[in-house]
Amino acid sequence: MTTDATGTATAMATAEEVEDVEAFRLRARAWIRANLTQGEAVESLRDRPDEVELAAVARDREIQRALFDAGFAGICFPKEYGGQGLTPAHQQAWNQEVAGYHYPSRLQAPTMVPCAAVLLEFGTEEQKRRHLPAILKGEEIWMQMLSEPSSGSDAAGALTTAVREGDEWVLNGSKIWTTGAWWADWALVLARTNWDVPKHRGLTVFIMPIHQPGVTVHRIEMLNGNREFCQEFFSDVRVPDSDRVDAVDNGWSVCTRWLFHERMLFHSPFATMTAGGRGGRDATGALALAREVGRSDDPIARDLVGEAVTIDLVGAAVSNRITRGIMTGAMNDQAAAVVRLSVCLGGARRTQIAFELAGENAGAWADDDGRSADAGVDQLMRQSACIGGGTTEMARNVIAERVLGMPREVSLDRDVPFRDVPRGSRR
Secondary structure, X not given: OEEOOOOOEEXXXXXXXXXXXXXXXXXXXXXXXXXXXXXXXXXXXXXXXXXXXXXXXXXXXXXXXXXXXXXXXXXXXXXXXXXXXXXXXXXHHHHHHHOOEOOOHHHHHHHHHHHHHHHHHXXXXXXXXXXXXXXXXXXXXXXXXXXXXXXXXXXXXXXXXXXXXXOEEEEEEEEEOOOOOOOOOEEEEXXXXXXXXOHHHOEEEEXXXXXXXXXXXXXXXXXXXXXXXXXXXXXXXXXXXXXXEOOOOEHHHHHHHHHHHHHOHHHOOOOOOOOOOOOOOOHHHHHXXXXXXXXXXXXXXXXXXXXXXXXXXXHHHHHHHXXXXXXXXXXXXXXXXXXXXXHHHHHHHHHHHHHHHHHHHHOOOOOOOHHHOOHHHHHHOHHHHHOOOOOHHHHHHHHHHHHOOOOOOOOOOOOOOHHHOOOOXXX
């Protein structure tokens, strides 16, 4: 199997060599029911002790190894790198069958997508053979290190530097908002390697083990008590040139595809993504929440549940349409920003619906309040999904300029060497 220009997995084997999708579905269903437990993939992280989280991470690694041994890991990854060499239809069948069961969700994003997808597309043969099988076995968990404290959603404005010294690069700087860096193993890092060209032309991507001399990981406590977000500080971190991804100063070309894979996460052939969400943040959860708080006959509550259903249906239709358009070449890959925008806005509104359904329990709750217990905190955190992974404002810009062909925003730093771009206040 290879990846084509859209990043979509394309089967290269003959029909006789590829397992029938329905036969695969039945085999997957039998294995899932025999080996996985039912329940939500990720529990609430609020006030969760570190030892509990680390145990859950270890359990996800074990499940991933079991998937690998059973022939269900990396369904659309090539066989030569430990995958199954199957098609997106097989991945979709797997997603449908595993819904409602505990699967290793921590390894889907960003380990499988975008990190493993980027390695598959841009990595050297040695890099792919060294890391992809380990990822599919659950031995390596990866993070993406794009955001920086000074650049917000402007990934091309990276100030983290990489200076070459012989066969090594020396990295200095900081990355931020890296979910799970404290328990992960490896990272894709975007760094500046050339200050004498415009900002998009002087970037390079590197592979880096997270826990090594010179790397300090600081955890950030969020409003809901979650401490999964991290900031990393690099002080003379040495990375061999063999761990450079693609050409020097060509990091933005890699990053463009990196962002594409991230935006297509929920419809990627390289990750397991199932319908549903925690609490009342999907149509099924909204209905269950309305029943739980005794509002199933309340016309206002029924309207809210109906809105949640509509959001789910429209969101699925939009995502399927964009995915099909990109796969067939009818749309360019930047249309993935439409999916990103739809998912974020729909998710924020569903969180608001859960808050309204929960009523007074969203303001104050007891431990036995079930689905409504976290509705208040979830409401305060509802915009986080519209910021992390690239803001919805950036998605709107991409849609306007690269999908609809509208005039680009004025940018005063587009053709200016990056070292000459003003940063911070000047007096």
